[in-house]
Amino acid sequence: MAYIYNDVSRTFSEYLLIPNLTTEKCTPDNIDLSTPMVKFKKDENCSLKLNIPIVSAIMQSVSNDTLAIALARCGGLSFIYGSQSIEKQADMVKKVKKYKSGFVVSDSNLTIDSTLKDVIDLKSKTGHSTIAITDDGTSSGKLLGLVTTRDYRISRDPLDKKVKDFMTPFSKLVVGKLGISLSEANDIIWGHKLNCLPIVDDEQRLHYLVFRKDYDDHKQNPYELLDSNKRLRVGAGINTRDYKERVPALVEAGVDALCIDSSDGFSVWQKYTLDYIKSNYDIKVGAGNVVDREGFLYLAEAGADFVKIGIGGGSICITREQKGIGRGQATAVIEVAKARMNILKKPVYIFLYALTAVLFTIIILFWHWQWVLIS
Structure with missing residues (x-):
């Protein structure tokens, strides 16, 4: 059933930030950009926290092992694209995990x-x-x-x-x-x-x-996003079709987080995928994309550790052209942000990110694609 919304669907380009007073305490050494990536209970530490609030889109033209290494070294997280064979995606994950480590198992x-x-x-x-x-x-x-x-x-x-x-x-x-x-x-x-x-x-x-x-690199990149074994962290995109074969291979390769990648994430197939992963693996997994309250609540209640927002607002988004669906990104985030405040009456976190392919794979902006972190 279709709904007609009377409110205006707004994009981020329609908004500007109003600056506040800059005091003597506003110095770089007093700024903390670390951001919780996944849900966590009150009074507990987040198990996956970013050192800078930037992740990359799950796109073939963007998130390969090269970007994953570069972004993790800066403190962010990249999700290796899933539109390739299971073996090739797992191999990309392995390359990231082996790139830097305190104790390296020799592969030569x-x-x-x-x-x-x-x-x-x-x-x-x-x-x-x-x-x-x-x-x-x-x-x-x-x-x-x-x-x-x-x-x-x-x-x-x-x-x-x-x-x-x-x-x-x-x-x-x-x-x-x-x-x-x-x-x-x-x-x-x-x-x-x-x-x-x-x-x-x-x-x-x-x-x-x-x-x-490795010692020198760490000194030059103090915000590196590392796991407990001093290896770079990396995520991977999955789908709702071959996840029973793809997820085991990615977990074995050492992936730190998964995300179900779909243009429209408000789907029972994503719930089935979440159920399978949560029942068989101890790994953080996100879902999406959604653009409204109902879609967000559905995935959050299905067990998603984070929910990705955004359909149709970006200049390179073809979903609105192919499927005729979408919504202004700012409006989608505002509605989801309101909905997440009521989940189990617990505090939640919202994390916005964007990536532009025009300026090559390492230029990431906070605009078109968003991630909502739930708790």
Whole structure:
């Protein structure tokens, strides 16, 4: 059944902020941009909080692993687009999770019988210049040495040269013992002027690599959004069709949050998807998009940890053209904001964000797409 609203549907461009008095306390060091991302109970800490109130749209032209890394390093969160195969999306999530970590599980490994050509090919594939040499070529084998770009010269060394003939052997490596803290590992790195510190157990089996650049990167990006294992956080978009196959793969890849991506989220299919995820996984999941009170309440009561608002207000939104639906973004947010105040009579949080593809994938503005965080 169709409804005709008599009120005007307004966009954000119709509004301006009225400035208040700027006092001596209005300085950058007194500003806290951290924002709760998901619902949480009163008097409890939010389990997923952004360091800057920016997330990216779940769009193929926007949210890939490159943007996810860049945004997380600044303190925001990106949702890897779901309009691709499950394997490719999971691989993008893995790339983000592996980009930075205190203790990194090596994914560039060879044996002593490998050749310089194998080293070059592996470096080209992974982008990593540090290669662990183990007895079985795995990340958990007995560490026999390391190969870095300082161990060979492509212009002079033959491609069939064996790794065992130019690697830095274990006897010449400085290593850390399994169980040391990240702070202790960094002290060893700085004390011995290392770029990489292998972490091994009593049987010389490799467990982790700790990199000097990770320490430097963190100092240059103090607002990085990290998980409990010092890895960058990343989200992923899912749909209401193959979620039973896609969600397990994304969870295994290490995704931190999911969001059901649909032009019109006021749907029983989103409820079914939420039911499945909540019953089988301990992970935060959002839903949307909606533009009114009823749509918001439906998804909130279905268990969504956050609800995404906005249909039809952006210049690049084709939903209004294809489906003939939509609403002014400001009006949608105002109506939903009023509705969320009454949910279980608990305080809630609203988070607005926008992304423009015109200025490439890293230009994000607070305008056309919005996220409502419920509590």
